Amino acid sequence: DAGVIQSPRHEVTEMGQEVTLRCKPISGHNSLFWYRQTMMRGLELLIYFNNNVPIDDSGMPEDRFSAKMPNASFSTLKIQPSEPRDSAVYFCASREASGSSYNEQFFGPGTRLTVL
Amino acid sequence: RKEVEQDPGPFNVPEGATVAFNCTYSNSASQSFFWYRQDCRKEPKLLMSVYSSGNEDGRFTAQLNRASQYISLLIRDSKLSDSATYLCVGHNAGNMLTFGGGTRLMVKP
Numbered sequence: 001d002a003g004v005i006q007s008p009r010h011e012v013t014e015m016g017q018e019v020t021l022r023c024k025p026i027s028g029h030n031s032l033f034w035y036r037q038t039m040m041r042g043l044e045l046l047i048y049f050n051n052n053v054p055i056d057d058s059g060m061p062e063d064r065f066s067a068k069m070p071n072a073s074f075s076t077l078k079i080q081p082s083e084p085r086d087s088a089v090y091f092c093a094s095r096e097a098s099g100s101s102y103n104e105q106f107f108g109p110g111t112r113l114t115v116l
Numbered sequence: 117r118k119e120v121e122q123d124p125g126p127f128n129v130p131e132g133a134t135v136a137f138n139c140t141y142s143n144s145a146s147q148s149f150f151w152y153r154q155d156c157r158k159e160p161k162l163l164m165s166v167y168s169s170g171n172e173d174g175r176f177t178a179q180l181n182r183a184s185q186y187i188s189l190l191i192r193d194s195k196l197s198d199s200a201t202y203l204c205v206g207h208n209a210g211n212m213l214t215f216g217g218g219t220r221l222m223v224k225p
Contacts, residue, residue, distance in 0.1 A: 031211070033212075033213075042118075042215060042216070042217040042218065043160065043203065043215040043218075044215075045212060045213070045214075048212065056212065091159055091160075102147075102148055102150075102165075102207050102211075104162045105162075105213060107159035107160050107161070108159060109158070109159055110159055
């Protein structure tokens with residue numbers, strides 16, 4: 001299996017531009033997570049989906065951020081308009097359904113976003 | 117206050133040394149805990165789970181103390197390849213993970 005795939009791996013953009021990050025989860029995994037990692041705040045959960053449905057988006061910082069999962073094999077995280085403080089590494093992770101027990105989350109390689 | 121807190125380090129140790137990290141958590145409802153390892157500019161990867169009875173995997177031992185709400189990771193006979201950031205992670209009933217800020221370990225020859 002190729003693991004979780006994210007694109008682009010690096011993105012440099014100017015303030016005010018729209019940014020779209022993409023994620024393909026591991027086949028058969030039905031939970032998908034978007035995280036953001038910065039030096040100051042560490043790794044923070046932004047939103048998670050179960051069976052393509054957003055379950056908890058309380059970590060999404062503001063209305064400029066939106067996420068979609070149109071099908072089981074694809075998700076996007078969009079920032080519009082982008083700001084310099086959005087600069088971070090954005091990770092996508094996926095996991096099999098677990099019920100009450102924990103199944104490991106597998107992380108993608110991340111997208112390193114720089115907003116100038 | 118963060119839900120999971122760790123000493124950011126760095127811990128600088130010589131090869132072969134034993135090193136221990138602790139983390140504390142504030143959410144007593146957290147069901148289980150984990151240690152993830154993150155190499156520089158890479159994604160986090162699961163190192164090991166931590167349960168009430170503790171867990172050992174080769175040179176690595178993880179312990180959970182629910183009464184004091186802390187988790188520990190002990191690395192024996194440290195190798196250069198152990199240099200990384202170690203993330204303490206709590207799992208709650210909502211099936212979400214909460215990550216600590218990480219502890220950086222540098223193993224020197």
